[in-house]
Amino acid sequence: MSTIKQPRYRVIALRIAEKISTNQIKVGEKIHARSTLATTFGVSSETARRALNVLVDLEIVEIRHGSGAIVVSRQKAQEYVAAENEARDLQSLENGLTEQIKEHQAGLNALAKSIKNYVDQSQHYQQHNPLTPFELTLTENSSLYGKTLSELNFWHLTGTTLVGIGHEDKLVISPGPYAKIELGDTLYFVGDENSVQIVQNFFYDN
Template structure:
């Protein structure tokens, strides 16, 4: 059990209690503050006295004015150790929880940074690459079939730019103004998000 955060006198009291619990110091034995405790632990007489006072407060020892104390209870020494251990366990648990919270915060910060990088990369990708064209199969009847793109005034009517037409399995890229649309063709165009709806309304009145 770690006692490094406790005052020195309380560390000494706990060590003495441990010795009592393990019969290294017997009940009925007298311990002297200055000659034994101060010398053994390398502390001042005042620190030794305060350690004895802790044992007296816990009913482990009976203080004798000016001479030290007599050990009176092994069970109380064991109870004192158990109480200190429980307190240490709570502190350890608190530290573990705080460390876990800190670790989770770091993980969330890392995820936030990754998300930010992803969004920035996505924006750059969209800026550096052409728009992916929309695709529409001309499988419904239309009165626009057979008319050229010029006659249809396709761009002005739909607000989209026709970039390709697939006819009989052949793809024509950037079709000219005289190319006509036929049922069964697949057309490819770019424009705003509602481009498919606009083209469908124009060609099929739907």
């Protein structure tokens, strides 16, 4: 999980503010000189100076000629600490949401991959098992109902082989040329992957 790393001088400023907010350093007290702060926190004098400047800008401390950095407001120190804690909480929430989005996206990617594999395998199976019939139930009106397969010239016009007709809870296997097609029948036929669309178009585009 990624986080925004605070500059070292802001970390030092926050630590000093925390001590002021909890009254470990009291209003009116002098904060250590830059050299002492630099040694205490293991940073350069410039970094210590920038940390003090943050506290000055926030009106937590005041630079007084001849006296150095003096604490002038515990309340502003508390406000600064509270704001920084809130920012960290928001960052934590943002990181959590980012991780959830990543996990969700990974799940979607896995689902898409599974669907692709299923489609690929289904097409492969159909290509290598051409005798597995397609199924189509005729639920819409058509002008071709009531005609025989011979009259419809079904085999020639659709390029498929009708292997069965489901009619009123009965299944007719290998229907002959005089078998009729009616509304509600379920047709079982074999052909290529476009067969279902071709048969649908045959009945409903007339």
